[in-house]
Amino acid sequence: MKFIDTIKNIWKIEELKNRILVTLGLLLVYRFGAQVVLPGVDAAQLANLSTQAQDGLLGLLNAFTGGAFANASVFALGIMPYISASIVVQLMGIAIPYLQKLQKEGESGRKKINQITRWLTIAITLVQGPGYIYNLFAQLPAEAFVIPNQTIFVVSSVIILTTGCIFAMWLGEKITDKGIGNGISLLIMVGIIATLPQSFVQNFFSRVSGDGGGMIMVLIELVIWFVIILASVLLVMAVRQVPVQYARRTASGGYEKNVFGSRQYIPLKLNASGVMPIIFAQAIMFVPGLIAGSLSESETAQGITAAFSDIFGLWYNIVFALLIIVFTYFYTAITVPTNKMADDLKRSGGFIPGIRPGSETAEYLDKIMSQITLPGSIFLALIAVFPAIAVKLLNVQAGWALFFGGTSLLIMVGVAIDTMQQVNSYLLNRHYDGLMKSGKNRKAVA
Template sequence: MASAAEQLAAHINFQALAKAEELKKRIWFTLAALIVYRLGTFIPIPGIDALELARLVQQQSSGILGFVNSFSGGALGRMAIFALNIMPYISASIIIQLMTTVSPHLEQLKKEGEQGRKKINQYTRYGTVILAALQAYGIAVGLEAQGNVVLDPGWFFRFSTVITLTGGTVFLMWLGEQITQRGVGNGISLIIYAGIVAGLPMAFAQLLELGRTGQLSTFTIIGVIVMALAVIAFIVFMERAQRRIIIQYPKRQQGNRIFQGETSHLPLKINTAGVIPPIFASSLLLLPITVANFMQGQGPEWLNVITAMLGRGQPLFLLLYAALIIFFTFFYTAIMFDPKEVADNLKKYGGFIPGIRPGEKTAEYIDYVLTRITFVGAIYLTAVSLLPEILTSYLRIPFYFGGTSLLIVVSVTMDTVAQIQGHLLAQQYEGLVKRSRLRGKRKRP
């Protein structure tokens, strides 16, 4: 059942939004920051032949280049200053999170609260700069190997490309943090969201163009649109789904007063891993295709064989894609949620699961429940990712109608709307408190 806060937030109207001055400032700041990001995706780095670059992107649209280009809002295809987008920051964050499980120093920092979190964020920023510089250098060398794409190849082009692309990623990292602090929603997620949404009109136009030229029938186009709407509805349902474990708190005494025991619940999301598993699985599988395309058939024979077998829509590709999504779902969930830590916190505050002993038994029970619902979440992510992948491969539908893109768009939209409702709810409570105080003052003699 929805809580009282959720019910109240569901009935918030635009009149309440018009009175929320602080929230309106946050929304305008978020929109302004996203406009700055979109402008940066049209500023190209120096020394690039735009026509040759467009030809190259068209040739490699089925590889990881097209995959990352969709997340960058076309910035990579235009080789703009934001071509790397925020991906190096996400990679650095995941690497740091993985290292916290094996590094005693990082694990200790994680337990130190706010100060430890700031230190970990600093390490993440350093890692972002290193990864962005490496990726930028790889892009510069790869572009030089593509014939006439680079006007003046050499170390000056490589140096300027590394500085420009790394600086663009660092700026986006800062911009995302500013949106999180001064705007609405998670800044990093909104930047990726803006890149995908910016490509949706063009993707829809491409879909209609396929129908106009006769490559797709009208029935097929309608079916694709219906499928996209069905996938969105399914994503909304699954992202809101959770398993609630009942938590009981015993009676407690404060002075001469005795408080009755309280009943609460521990919500476990069906999809704790979010959109990370499909992104990682796609990147790993599309890497051989991209390497082979850059080598233009000059690579070893085994690489060409693997590339053919891992073509999008091929049985081996779909099988490995599903296996990697399931693996990363369990792996990332294990990193994000620690049943032992949750059990220790419950024991610390006197909470317990009815019928389960506090401590180790509680941790085992939570882990058992989490494993079962994570399996459901893994199947959900696999289904959402594979079905559009099959249609994209065989019908040549734009990638933006794929499951990963829709998953990111829907998830970020739901999180942002929830934050807006939270701000409005807090304002309503503040208004109630102020009115009650005024009434109290008026009643005084």
């Protein structure tokens, strides 16, 4: 079989094999740490915390940490503070000249930006850590805490949570440098996948017992799930090809066409922003409920709190979808430098047929991006809110429904494709068939 032959070929490439083993080893370390309970907490008394993290926004956070949140683990905050810090630094790069300067300095500037992100991660963790600890006090019985001095427990636990987050960040960076794939994304994906079997089993037994619909409904759900996965793959990989030709600049200021051969293409992605709009939107969705809950206890405030804490509710998902569309345009605008693309084309003697090089090319590329971003953002929003559709229309359990779309599924699909592409490049460089290419196996070049 071609798949078995491909696995054998992967194992023949020493560097690739070592990178895969390093990646798997570091991921195992991360998963082991997710099971280590904070010192001073009785692991047998975590039932209330597990119940709190079954659904809602905390259920989503628990899924991202691979159950570490519900385990009161040393990795309870996961890698999310680092993700938050990265988002903040990216947004600050739009308005702060110093960060803009660093972005133009190449590798040295990138290292400084990474250092800023790390310090900001520590600051965010020091804010989120006490919040998590006081949530433990609210959810767990008094006998769950074996350290009598509350101050010592809070200080030591915040230090441990901060250290756990920094260690997880270090693991992600080591995977990126020494392993295969993007380390931070792989940590999130492994955390998400860790909760998938349990969620499926719980949904399976709810279907086959009583009047849940039996095996027929389980099969229907699996078919729908695979269709959503296919749709997510198409969303991640779909591009609009813009034709480009290269020519030599003449003395009169014109271009001598077709000097450098056949036409090439600029691939503009249908979804250039990835899952970032969903992450931005979810961060915003925390705010209304927190504000309403802290201002008053009126019926209106309670209604707002309830509406924005139910991730499967109607109004939550309407606002969520609109925010995703807005943030898709915003993030695409700051990450797709059409002006730089046009300048690079002009300097290399490239041009889009029928479009003058320079500002007109930048305007044309910006117009194309605006046209393809609209359907891309709508498609992204539909996939993001599909878990709510699965809960309301198919009566899927909340834990299993999170895998029917949203950030969880898109992260799994995006990271899997990115990792496969990296493995594919190793195989093709050694003249083997790639994971994403058919054909007869070829011998390696000695």
